[in-house]
Amino acid sequence: MTRLAELAESRELLANLTLRELRGRYKRSVLGWGWSLLNPLTAIATYWVVFGVFLKVEPPVGHPSGLHNYALFLVCALLPWTFFQSAVESSPETLISNGNLIKKVYFPREILVISASTSILVTFLVESTVLLVLLLIAGNMVLPWIPVLILLIAIEYLLVLGLALILSVCNVYFRDVKHFVSLALRILFYAVPVVYPVTLVPEHKTILGIDLPLRTLYQINPLVPLVDCFRSVLYDLRFPDLGQLAYVTGWAVALLALGWWVFSRLEPRLAEEV
Secondary structure (H helix, E strand, C coil), X not given: CHHHHHHHHXXXXXXXXXXXXXXXXXXXXXXHHHHHHHHHHHHHHHHHHHHHHHCCCCCCCCCCCCCCCHHHHHHHHHHHHHHHHHHHHHHHHHHHHCHHHHHHCCCCCHHHHHHHHHHHHHHHHHHHHHHHHHHHHCCCCCHHHHHHHHHHHHHHHHHXXXXXXXXXXXXXXXXXXXXXXXXXXXXXXXXXXXXXXXXXXXXXEEECCEEECHHHHHCCCCHHHHHHHHHHXXXXXXXXXXXXXXXXXXXXXXXXXXXXXXXXXXXXXXXXXX
């Protein structure tokens, strides 16, 4: 509770650090915030050509929306994934890059991680607004589902923040963490149904003579039901499966609690280690 009170008292510092992150991201670039739209648009175009045109991945028909468009099916999952990837991939360097600030003055160190994750969240919100406009143009009336979308974004933010707290502080003591994270994210991208529907994952698969419930094992990854929840709201125009929503929420709360605990345990020697 004392720690939470310190964070509440430092809310002005949190706001200033978040603004610093946002201003510094595209400082001295010609396009500025245009990059926050150009980068995901380039990724969407690339994956659409490879998986939608060359490999001809067939998207499901939205139920009950009736939408049948691979590009929109892709982007409904790609934006949440991009938010997760950007926040997690940048988190290991958060404390190290602010080493001088940590050594000079005391403040709750968690603020550095929170501000970095929040700045990426702002970019995600801008991209999501553009997606809502595209869906409306395509005939998907997503406006009534915006409150549910906000709930999903909040849940993902908590999940991301928990991981960011763990990775940022662990990388101070073990500098291999950032390399491991980059490698893991490359593999994880294809273990999440971003460019393909979940139905392409076999329900059962025999490996070394053992019949495995492959799809059940696949769905243990919390990002799988998280992406499904986003697609349910944006693509299908229906409320997410309650079981999936509860599962993802449980992961988010557990990771945030674990992240806070790990950070608290390793934080006292940060000034010496950075």
